Amino acid sequence: MTTTVVMVHGIRTSATMWRSQLAHLAERGVPAVAVDLPGHGTRMTEAFTLGGALATIDDAVRTAAANGRVLLVGHSMGGLVSTAYVGGEQKPPVDAFIAASCTAIPRGVGLATYRTLARGFDRLPGRGARIAEWVLDRTLPDETRADFGAGGYAYDAQDVALRSLSVLDLLAALRRIDVPTWFINGQYDQLRLNERLFVSLVPGSELIVVPRTSHLVTAMRPRVFNALLDLALATMDAQASAVTSSSR
Template sequence: MVVQVVLVHGIRTSATMWRAQVQHLSDRGIPANALDLPGHGTRMTEEFTLDGAFATIDEAVRSAAARGPVLLVGHSMGGLLSIAYTGREERPPVSGFIAASCTAIPRGAGLATYRLLARSVDALPGRGMWLADRVLDRTLPPETRDDFGAGGYAFDTQDVALRSLSVLDLLAALQRIEVPLWFINGQYDQLRVNERLFARLAPDAELIVVPRTTHLVTAMRPRVFNALLDLAIATLNARVSGADG
């Protein structure tokens, strides 16, 4: 059976952020579904709720699981949601998991500061897009530069989504994840703060730090991230072959 990949985007962006990964997987003949969470991308007019986000991930995972072992891949907020989802007490049909740029606990002063910063940028002229564009121009290669914003930016959803993350019990969820798990962080990612704790709590986890890379590891170093996708897929294929043997 062919590994099926489900990709969950981060806050404000959409399924388009995964264009380089979807193309890479397509070239390899690996099915991939990059979904849009409520309030983002093609679902911009919908209200974001945790229940709606988890239902979206669950529908995609269960549909994919009918065709083969599922590799779930989440970035930033999508990674945090996917940790909580994969670590449910009733285990979902996830065979492997990549959690990118999401090794921080979204609570307390850290979350409050992040929300304040996001609201401050949003209050700038043009909702701060001139600043975001300048950062993206300087950090992302031309091949992925436009991918993060191609599906639009979920400005009105951002604070609601950030606030909702505070109820997630990620530490308990991590201890229930019993599938191969890769934490992938950029060297300069602000969400690296709890990476060693996260890796220690998950029974079958590896921590990979990509040098000279920011929070946007999927777009800043797409070839490296795609190689790590290949590693995860090879691992799941080996497990399937071993089970069949």
């Protein structure tokens, strides 16, 4: 049975951040799609809303599910929204889930501090673009450096998107997730804060920490992340084979 991989980007970036993963999956003959959330990438002129983000994920997942199984992959903000989606009260047609760089509860002092820092950075000349580019130049490999910002940066959507995350009931969502799940973090990721809690709430889930890697694990260590995609796909294939064998 065909498995389609649906990928959801993080805040400010766009579907272009997944170029390395899309190329890898294409080489393997695995169908994949990377979406742009409202206010990001090709949809930069739209206003970001949480409902719009969830609808975007749902449309992509249901389109993919018409052809077989679905592996949903989300990074950072996209991972948090995808967690809420997979663990929604109405179970979506997702067969496995990778949540990357998103194991923190976006509420309280932590979220307020992050929003304050982001707003301060946004007030710098050029909205802090020179500093951001300097950091990316020194942390991302040549093979992914251009991809992260190729779709533009969603500066205008950033604060409203961060504020929207505070209404997510992630603890309830995590308790409802009943598909194979992998939480993937970089060793130096600032959003590792609640990783053990996240794993404890999803039975059978796995935590994978990638050494010498920051929050941008998909772009900083693309080959490692691609190997983890392969792991998830192989696990799904093995489980499908087991179900088929037991039904004979």
